[in-house]
Amino acid sequence: MSVITVKTAPIANQKPGTSGLRKKTRVFQEPGYLENFIQAIWTGIGGTKGKTFVLGGDGRFFNTEAIQIVLRMAAASGAARVIVGQNGLLSTPAASHLIRLHGADGGLVLSASHNPGGPDGDFGVKYNIANGGPAPEGVTAAIHAATEEINVYRILETSDVDLSLCGIAQLGRTEIAIVDPVADYAALMEGIFDFSAIAALFSSGFRIRFDAMHAITGPYAKLILENRLGASKGSVVNAVPLPDFGQGHPDPNPIWAKALVNEMMRPDGPDFGAASDGDGDRNMIMGRGIYVTPSDSLAAMAANAALVPAYANGLAGVARSMPTSLALDRVADKLGIECYETPTGWKYFGNLLDAGRATLCGEESAGTGSDHIREKDGLWAVLFWLNILAARKCSVSELMTDHWQTYGRNYYSRHDYEGIDSGIANDLMQGLREKLSALPDSIVAGLRIIAADEFAYDDPIDGSHSEGQGIRIHFHGGARLVFRLSGTGTVGATLRVYLETVDAQNIHRNPQDALIPLIQAADQLAMIAERTGRKRPTVIT
Known part of the structure; x- marks a missing residue:
């Protein structure tokens, strides 16, 4: 040696x-x-x-x-x-x-x-x-x-x-x-949540389906959900981690977790559905007949956090990545706490958590977490939801309807254009930058732009400065577009377009229908089809 x-x-x-x-x-x-x-x-x-x-x-x-x-x-x-x-x-x-x-x-x-x-x-x-x-x-x-x-x-x-x-x-x-x-993590979860209440929920006949996607959370979910909390055996599916994830794509969204979506949309489907990703830090939340977007999930968790023992004394503050829906801001405003807007990337939440400025953080890319660790946490988010449902004694659909009636609904979607030539993607973003100063007060696809900029962040704790974090375009009435290039792919570039509009009255529309004017505006502003040759996104979430 x-x-x-x-x-x-x-x-x-x-x-x-x-x-x-x-x-x-x-x-x-x-x-x-x-x-x-x-x-x-x-x-x-x-x-x-x-x-x-x-x-x-x-x-x-x-x-x-x-x-x-x-x-x-x-x-x-x-x-x-x-x-x-x-x-x-x-x-x-x-x-x-x-x-x-x-x-x-x-x-x-x-x-x-x-x-x-x-x-x-x-x-x-x-x-x-x-x-x-x-x-x-x-x-x-x-x-x-x-x-x-x-x-x-x-x-x-x-x-x-x-x-x-x-x-x-x-x-x-x-x-x-x-x-x-698994052992130390399971003990941490037991100290955060009301395991007795969740166990009682399961014993009442409440059914769950957790899709581990043949990734790392399978053993964690089996131990906690089935063995400790009493969910029916077989509630955790695809539970054995495999080197190729069973030839699947371990991304918990409606596209790659389609089997779970199909099961949850059945009239006799489980009461609650969830999935996690390759390394266990992301989550997808569903109820029977309803998919909860990550942004809505974050907002609902913040609104109901006091029902969870570890957060019963309230939240010091909340934080979201810039592309994440503004739904969280509405909750924070009602709670009277600070809502921080950071660049994409969990590392930007660390200083806020360490300084006690924020308790709950989240990203639109299915990542949610709190000050219990310094990463997003998929299974923790699932347990958080189960704790809320056990306390409120309602369905996921009822909870979200009540939330939208209280705060209004932020219709939200992300359109990903994957594998674009890096040069073309960079030229597209540069073209948008060159337009920014001329956009305010202009009309695009029938929508009036009130502000446009490229997001930069000054960390309130250490003063560090981060530039070039995505292009934001705000419209009259609260609608918003965000354009950024993702840093998580390994081939070419991924253009991500985030679309958001607010409606306090019509809260049960199809999000893609509600966002049609913004989809048209995004293509006109960035000339996506013309520059990339793509007539539609690769993935819509």
């Missing part, structure tokens, strides 16, 4: 995005690719000597091999201890919790989140800091700089660590603590 130093050279385009570095799996499998990036992480955080890290992944293809490489590199660089999930598995929320629970210096999550897995799918590596949250821009910038200067990496030459049994192993001078990936 010896440390070897391997000569290397910088590899292009190893810049972390909003959720770490994501590439095709075969790219990560190329000789030295993963090793270069891991060494750059060690350099970017100021070294590993004497530090403790948490390590785990969502079980996607290449997870097992990557875990062993990271362990050997951590040992070679002098880490004191690595806490790793049994068999190399950890959901992202569970990893965040373990970092905080053990006072670790940071952690690595091996996942590409909601992206497909398998040899032809995607892989990713994300570094989380000591508060349990994604690395802020200063840290990712240092990591990126290290990828451009690297000339060697260090790795321990040894056999693989047996991760099949919980316990302590030794890798050189580094202690490897293999832990149950």
Whole structure:
């Protein structure tokens, strides 16, 4: 067992995005690719000597091999201890919790989140800091700089660590603590929610269907929902994590969780439906006959938070990403609390949570969380909803109707144009930028524009400044368009168009019908069809 130093050279385009570095799996499998990036992480955080890290992944293809490489590199660089999930598995929320629970210096999550897995799918590596949250821009910038200067990496030459049994192993001078990936997270959930009330809900005949999408949350949901809370056996489907997610797409939305949608839309469907994604940090919420958009879910959770034991004393504040619906703002206004608008990316919520400015946070991309960890948390959101329903003794549909009658309905949708040539996508955004100053007071598709800008964010805690976070166009009457390029894909560019309008009277329309004028305005403003050749979005959520 010896440390070897391997000569290397910088590899292009190893810049972390909003959720770490994501590439095709075969790219990560190329000789030295993963090793270069891991060494750059060690350099970017100021070294590993004497530090403790948490390590785990969502079980996607290449997870097992990557875990062993990271362990050997951590040992070679002098880490004191690595806490790793049994068999190399950890959901992202569970990893965040373990970092905080053990006072670790940071952690690595091996996942590409909601992206497909398998040899032809995607892989990713994300570094989380000591508060349990994604690395802020200063840290990712240092990591990126290290990828451009690297000339060697260090790795321990040894056999693989047996991760099949919980316990302590030794890798050189580094202690490897293999832990149950579910137990500590389940205990955290029990301290947040009224498990007795939820169990009583299930014992009353309330039926749930949770689609784990053959991703990481299967074991978590089986233990908590079925074994501890008493949901009927078989309520959790697709519960076994698979390297290729059963050849599915582990993104919890009506497109990729179509089987769940079909089941929930049946007249005799379950009372409650939910799904989670590859690494367990996203959620989809449904009731019989109704799909709840992530933005509406966030707003309803905030409005009913006092029904959950951990939040019974009220919320310090709430926060949403800029493209997320303004429905949350309406709730915050009525509650008399601050609502913060941040760029997309969970790392921007970290400072607000740490400073006690916000308790509940969310993004339109199916991510919701609170100050219990520093990541979004899919199963936590499901339990939050179940706790609310147990307390209010109503259906999902009744709850949302009451919510819209109280606050009005923010009809909202996201149209994704995936795999666009990056040059074309950038030209489209630049074309919009050049129009911004001339847009106010103009009429587009019959709608009057009252304001237009490119969102920038000044962090109220540390004063950091983030520019170029998406183009916003506001219309008379409360409607809004947002355009931005996503940083979570691995091929080409994804143009995301967010559409929103408000109606306090007609609250049961089809959202796509309610948004027709905005859909027309978006195409006219950005010339989407003309520039991209796309007549319709790839995905509508």
